[in-house]
Amino acid sequence: MWLRVLGSAAGGGFPQWNCGCPNCRAVRTGARPALPRTQSSIAVSADRQRWFLFNASPDIRTQVESFPALRPGAGRATPLQAVLLTDAELDHTLGLLLLREAKSVELHATAAVRETLCRATAILCTLEAYCAVTWREVVPGADTPLGGGLSYRAFDVPTSKRNRFGPGREHGRVVGYRLTDETTGRTAVYLPGVQELTPAVLAELADGDCLLVDGTCWHDDEMIRLGLAGKTSRDMGHLPISGPDGSLRRLAALPAERKIYVHINNTNPVLLDDSPERRTVEQHGVEVANDGLEVRLTS
Ligand SMILES: [Zn+2]
Ligand SMILES: [Zn+2]
Numbered sequence: 001m002w003l004r005v006l007g008s009a010a011g012g013g014f015p016q017w018n019c020g021c022p023n024c025r026a027v028r029t030g031a032r033p034a035l036p037r038t039q040s041s042i043a044v045s046a047d048r049q050r051w052f053l054f055n056a057s058p059d060i061r062t063q064v065e066s067f068p069a070l071r072p073g074a075g076r077a078t079p080l081q082a083v084l085l086t087d088a089e090l091d092h093t094l095g096l097l098l099l100r101e102a103k104s105v106e107l108h109a110t111a112a113v114r115e116t117l118c119r120a121t122a123i124l125c126t127l128e129a130y131c132a133v134t135w136r137e138v139v140p141g142a143d144t145p146l147g148g149g150l151s152y153r154a155f156d157v158p159t160s161k162r163n164r165f166g167p168g169r170e171h172g173r174v175v176g177y178r179l180t181d182e183t184t185g186r187t188a189v190y191l192p193g194v195q196e197l198t199p200a201v202l203a204e205l206a207d208g209d210c211l212l213v214d215g216t217c218w219h220d221d222e223m224i225r226l227g228l229a230g231k232t233s234r235d236m237g238h239l240p241i242s243g244p245d246g247s248l249r250r251l252a253a254l255p256a257e258r259k260i261y262v263h264i265n266n267t268n269p270v271l272l273d274d275s276p277e278r279r280t281v282e283q284h285g286v287e288v289a290n291d292g293l294e295v296r297l298t299s
Contacts, residue, residue: 001150001181001297002045003188003210006053006063008289009037010216010238010265011091013059021226021267033273035290038063039091040192040263042212043070043080046149046181053083054177054190056095066292081148082106084138086157086192087174088116093123100130108146110138110154110172120165140175145182153178155204159195161237174237178204184299188212192263195237197250208256210295215261215288218242218268218277226267238263241270241281252284258295260287 007013014037015024026032038059045051051070057063064070064080072078083105085092096117099105105127109117114135117124127133138144140156157174176191188210194201205211217223217233220240224230233240241248241261251259261281264270269277270288281288 001179001184001186001188002048003212003295003297004043004067004069005212005260005262005289005291005293006041006043006067007038007057007059008262008264008291008293009039010263011039011089012266013037013039014264014266014271016266019228019266021228023269023271024266026272034271037264037271037291041092041095042190042262043067044150044179044188045069046183049079050081050148051079052081052146052148052150055086055092055192056083056099057091058094058098060095060098063291076101076103078102082108082136082146084108084152084177085113086176086190088113088121089193090121092192093117093121096123096127100127102131104132104134106134106136108136108138110140110175112169112172113138115168116165120168138172138175140172149182151180151182155201157191157194157201158198159193159237161195161235176201176204178208181297184297186297186299188295188297193237194239194247195234196239197247202250205254205256209297210258210260211251211254211256212260212262212289213247213251214238214263215241215247215268215270216263216265218270222265222267228267241268242277248281248284248286251286257297258287259285260289260293260295262289264288
């Protein structure tokens, strides 16, 4: 199984268009070593022929062009087989609209996510006006063959993040994916949004070979400290990396071969290659993803 990080930044990307935080300034001017990053998405394949997209970011066009394996063959045949969504956030779903030139799009999402995409953000009905969309309902806990030698099992990720579109279904608002290569039996977990590493969520991570996990903020009050927002990281549905209850301590204790932070907000000091926070993460055996990072899990 191959996993390719297409975009490693959280919503807004790095730098973010309207942000002058120390990180965004540093990456614009080159004052500190840091790589720009596009918005969160990965592509996964068991055979390097058929690829599955996890979340469709607004940067999808650049992301496809930046990765030769995703470029079309003759005519308009695309290696992209389907899109799987972890939630209905705009930075994970706006890219669906940019797939409208396709004849058809196979979309895997929970009923809750589909409802938001239909009734609230209207992304799904807009896409359906341009091309055929086949919805495959993601049912947490169910082992589901995906094709191309891969199967997945989604798991519910509880969140108390305010639903800005009003009350809707609670279950299935956010899921993580556990992916299995059916030939080698190797597994990877994609979890770009997690508010708490509950025992149930940790159990999903416990025996994964490669873990791609939410690294949005370093501090819980990172945005407040910088005077950028009034919300904590947890308020936004993301467990911070640092602190006694942060994700780093939990991840460090897990036996996975590769543990990688993805979905990193532009304010997070781990984005600076020479920051003490980056060093701390690496000393705990965890990597910080950049766009183009590829993981190969062999048998
Ligand atoms: Zn996001
Ligand atoms: Zn910024």
